[in-house]
Amino acid sequence: GENVEQHPSTLSVQEGDSAVIKCTYSDSASNYFPWYKQELGKGPQLIIDIRSNVGEKKDQRIAVTLNKTAKHFSLHITETQPEDSAVYFCAASAGGGADGLTFGKGTHLIIQP
Amino acid sequence: GAVVSQHPSWVICKSGTSVKIECRSLDFQATTMFWYRQFPKQSLMLMATSNEGSKATYEQGVEKDKFLINHASLTLSTLTVTSAHPEDSSFYICSAKSGGASDTQYFGPGTRLTVL
Numbered sequence: 001g002e003n004v005e006q007h008p009s010t011l012s013v014q015e016g017d018s019a020v021i022k023c024t025y026s027d028s029a030s031n032y033f034p035w036y037k038q039e040l041g042k043g044p045q046l047i048i049d050i051r052s053n054v055g056e057k058k059d060q061r062i063a064v065t066l067n068k069t070a071k072h073f074s075l076h077i078t079e080t081q082p083e084d085s086a087v088y089f090c091a092a093s094a095g096g097g098a099d100g101l102t103f104g105k106g107t108h109l110i111i112q113p
Numbered sequence: 114g115a116v117v118s119q120h121p122s123w124v125i126c127k128s129g130t131s132v133k134i135e136c137r138s139l140d141f142q143a144t145t146m147f148w149y150r151q152f153p154k155q156s157l158m159l160m161a162t163s164n165e166g167s168k169a170t171y172e173q174g175v176e177k178d179k180f181l182i183n184h185a186s187l188t189l190s191t192l193t194v195t196s197a198h199p200e201d202s203s204f205y206i207c208s209a210k211s212g213g214a215s216d217t218q219y220f221g222p223g224t225r226l227t228v229l
Binding site: 034036041042043044045046049089099100101102103104105106 | 117119147149155156157158159162172206208217218219220221222223225
């Protein structure tokens with residue numbers, strides 16, 4: 001089955017700086033890669049996703065890049081703000097998202113004021 | 114749009130009892146719903162996939178007789194934890210997918226289960 005590795009487990013950045021979180025996946029059949037933000041005690045919130053026919057996608061301060069050859073994808077957050085502090089999970093799925101998601105272990109992002 | 118709710122948000126029960134958790138898609142019809150479990154400070158692990166009107170598909174290692182899933186309509190799926198034990202204490206989260214061109218999974222707020 002699919003295995004998703006996520007790094008780093010904790011990331012601390014100064015407010016206003018950029019943050020990058022990286023994930024790798026093992027199953028070449030995976031073609032859907034969402035990123036979720038989870039705050040304490042709440043369910044995950046989708047922040048951005050990318051499909052395998054696209055190399056990069058951007059939504060305001062958030063961007064995701066995908067390298068299918070290397071089987072890795074990354075989340076980029078620019079101009080970080082205190083409210084960006086949370087746990088971020090990457091995930092992968094085959095079937096364009098029709099299948100269940102395999103999640104990475106999560107990154108605790110801390111924005112230092 | 115794309116709101117998923119869960120009920121209850123938290124529940125405490127005695128060991129040996131059964132607990133039912135509801136997952137509803139409020140503003141769309143969910144062809145497929147998924148159930149995940151998340152232990153403290155860990156990632157989400159897929160438990161089962163539920164399609165409306167058919168039997169759920171369970172992931173390896175998940176006991177189907179212990180975690181009963183019913184997906185009776187396009188907006189409701191239920192997870193029943195039978196004969197709960199303290200090791201079943203966890204955060205249970207459902208997600209729903211509308212299908213079609215958008216295969217995005219939208220997650221519910223989760224249900225915190227504590228078994229005494």
